[in-house]
Amino acid sequence: MELEDIYENVENDYIKDTTGARTQNHSQDEGKDGKCRGSRCLVLMSVCLGLMCVLLLVFITLYITITAERDLLKSYKNTVEEFNQTINSLQDNYTDLMTEKDQLKNNFNSLSQKKLELETELRKLYELGNDRFFISSELKSWSESRQFCRDRGADLIIIKTEEKQI
Template structure:
């Protein structure tokens, strides 16, 4: 009888212990649900970063496309203005061409390189001579190269050129305001009239003919004396 009772007690204890172990396993399972390990978290982070970079690239692309569109629109709007400028420039060039061609048909004009030269048939003072050139759309000749000096020498004329020191004694300038850099003076010139007491001031320059050296023909002279003159007409003289 006692053995039977003890056997029953043991069986009851096993059942209770089994139930307790099962309950503990359920508690453990419910309390600790499965979670991603470290590699899973890194994967999620990389996906998030990549998505953020794509968003930044998309924004940058949108901005670039907008800037390109704005530039193209601005260039398109400027096309009519550029076309009009070309038309104006073409008309100006045609006007200059017609003006020069008109000069070609007039007697007294000679062409050298890209310019035209007028040699007067009457004599005037230096100032009057320059005024005549200006009225012709030109100015007194500027000698800025050895080739031009030799061209003028070949004309064999005693004539005014566009060089003076009327503003400041000894500071020779051309009629366009540029200073004298290369000169072709006769020996002992300029002397400002020291050899002629009746004309003490010699502030204008003439070409002297009859010289035997092409690069030594300039002489300073009193501006009030009368000489023929040489006008020069180049594109930069045109208005």
């Protein structure tokens, strides 16, 4: 029986030692697991919070960028509309100026023709007047013209009505 007692004692010791050690180790493991689970949970929560902050930062940045681009696009559209209005206004002014130019050109041609007619008429009067009229192509002041005429034994006259001019 001695062997049996030894085996029993060894088994009991082994069981006791193992159970005791296991109980101690198990409770220590539970404490470690609890601490480990708590720290893992804390790490996981920290990572999730960090990811949420990064995502929030990205969304805010995108929102600000999109808003700024939209405002810039509106500004460009307004600028384009102003340029179009300016172009239309300039085109209208150009059309008006071209019309006015044509009118002035017609008036100039009409006046040039009238001038030629008057010069022709003056030459006829000069020929009929037998040296009573003198036509000069030089530009002179009134007093210079009067002196020029007096040097030749004549004087300047002013004709105020159309009947006397004919």
